[in-house]
Structures are given as C-alpha cells and as structure tokens.
Amino acid sequence: MDYILIISFIIIAALVYKLIDVVFDNASASLEMEDKEWFPRGDNALLFANKSFNKEELEELLKKRDLNGVFIEEINNLDTKMKYNYLIAAGDSDFDNITLCTICSKMLGVEKYVAICNYSYNKKIYEDNHIPYLFGSDINIISLALFLFK
Numbered sequence: 001m002d003y004i005l006i007i008s009f010i011i012i013a014a015l016v017y018k019l020i021d022v023v024f025d026n027a028s029a030s031l032e033m034e035d036k037e038w039f040p041r042g043d044n045a046l047l048f049a050n051k052s053f054n055k056e057e058l059e060e061l062l063k064k065r066d067l068n069g070v071f072i073e074e075i076n077n078l079d080t081k082m083k084y085n086y087l088i089a090a091g092d093s094d095f096d097n098i099t100l101c102t103i104c105s106k107m108l109g110v111e112k113y114v115a116i117c118n119y120s121y122n123k124k125i126y127e128d129n130h131i132p133y134l135f136g137s138d139i140n141i142i143s144l145a146l147f148l149f150k
Contacts (some may be wrong), residue, residue, distance in 0.1 A: 040078045044068045046113075050092055087110045089115035113131070117134065
C-alpha cells in the first residue's frame with residue numbers, strides 16, 4: 001500500500017512540474033509577442049546618452065527616417081534581445097561609448113554606429129577599434145545622428 005502512495009506522489013509531482021513548465025513557457029511567449037508589438041515601425045536606433053539633449057528634436061529626426069528610438073542612459077539597460085540597426089553613443093565616458101560600440105557591433109550585429117569622443121587623448125583608441133567618432137566641443141547627439149544618417 002505504501003508503494004502505491006509513493007508512486008502516486010511521484011506521478012502527481014511529475015504532472016505538476018510539467019504543468020508549471022507549460023504555464024511559464026506560455027507566459028514567456030506572450031511577453032516576447034508584446035516586445036515585438038512595442039515597436040511596430042521600421043528599424044531600431046539605439047541611442048546612448050547620459051548628457052542632456054533635445055529629445056523631441058531627435059525623435060522628430062528619427063520619425064522622418066521611420067526609425068524607432070530606444071534611449072538608454074546606462075550600458076546595463078541594453079536589451080540584447082532586440083535587433084538594432086543603428087547606434088549613437090553620446091555618453092560622458094569614452095570608455096562607455098567604446099564599450100557599447102564594441103558590444104553592439106560584434107555581438108548584436110549593428111553595422112551603422114557612431115560615437116562622440118570626449119577627450120582628444122582617446123582618439124587613437126577609437127581609431128584602433130575602427131569606431132567612427134566625432135570630436136569637438138560643439139558636438140551633440142543631434143550632430144551625431146545627422147552624421148550617421150547622411
């Protein structure tokens with residue numbers, strides 16, 4: 001009699017495990033569908049900036065080119081599951097800009113990207129890593145976007 005109870009518990013545990021697995025698979029599939037519906041238009045442009053900039057002007061520029069703007073302020077907020085076609089790295093830190101360009105180009109397949117070089121002594125690092133950049137005190141995220149989309 002004890003064996004029947006033990007076997008019954010094992011079968012019930014296996015069925016509950018399978019049910020939980022099916023429920024979570026369906027939940028993750030619905031989340032993936034929501035992510036795809038979030039950006040209904042054309043290509044995605046990833047914009048990294050922790051400086052202040054005119055977001056409305058940049059959104060208008062992206063809308064004219066039928067692009068979805070994905071704005072992040074920290075590299076940790078990068079969604080590696082999304083497909084990005086463009087990257088504009090305009091952070092305060094050259095290290096962050098170079099790191100993000102490298103990750104996006106090598107791991108995410110972004111082919112069109114540009115960064116701002118904040119300090120002249122880092123120009124060589126951008127050049128050695130084949131990262132297109134703009135340098136100057138009057139460079140901002142809008143000028144980077146215009147340079148990238150020309």
